[in-house]
Amino acid sequence: KESQAEKFQRQHMDPDTSTVTASYCNEMMKRRNMTVGQCKPVNTFIHEPLPDVQVICFQGNVTCKNGKPNCHQSSSKMRITDCRLKKGSKYPKCDYQTQQLQKSIIVACECVQYETVDFDGSV
Numbered sequence: 327k328e329s330q331a332e333k334f335q336r337q338h339m340d341p342d343t344s345t346v347t348a349s350y351c352n353e354m355m356k357r358r359n360m361t362v363g364q365c366k367p368v369n370t371f372i373h374e375p376l377p378d379v380q381v382i383c384f385q386g387n388v389t390c391k392n393g394k395p396n397c398h399q400s401s402s403k404m405r406i407t408d409c410r411l412k413k414g415s416k417y418p419k420c421d422y423q424t425q426q427l428q429k430s431i432i433v434a435c436e437c438v439q440y441e442t443v444d445f446d447g448s449v
């Protein structure tokens with residue numbers, strides 16, 4: 327079974343893409359299996375090396391949106407792409423708006439290896 331850390335990487339990690347096109351989210355949301363059964367409404371991809379994302383678990387501690395205490399905010403800005411389902415898009419045709427941003431990100435971390443398990447937002 328897919329671990330929480332593996333799920334985080336599938337849903338949020340894309341280190342090798344530097345420039346995204348308008349169709350990026352439509353392609354990536356499908357390729358990473360986030361359009362199965364329903365269109366995942368909002369998702370962020372991170373274009374930074376995995377180790378640079380994992381060390382966020384040792385950076386500023388913040389409260390998660392769900393009230394848990396295990397979230398961390400990156401001390402530097404990261405290259406990210408926000409994917410947002412367009413109004414009127416109907417499953418199974420998942421049509422996304424693609425927006426490239428540079429923001430500090432917030433992730434949840436768990437376990438002794440301090441693995442990133444949840445993308446909590448960007449600020």
Ligand code: PAP
Pocket residue numbers: 330333334337369390392394395396397434435436443444445446
């Ligand atoms: P997301 O990363 O876009 O939020 P989502 O699949 O909603 O994707 O969440 C990833 C996992 O992190 C969820 O667990 P699951 O895969 O077993 O369903 C979610 O419950 C979990 N999660 C959310 N917030 C936290 C948190 N603060 N600490 C640990 N796990 C969390």
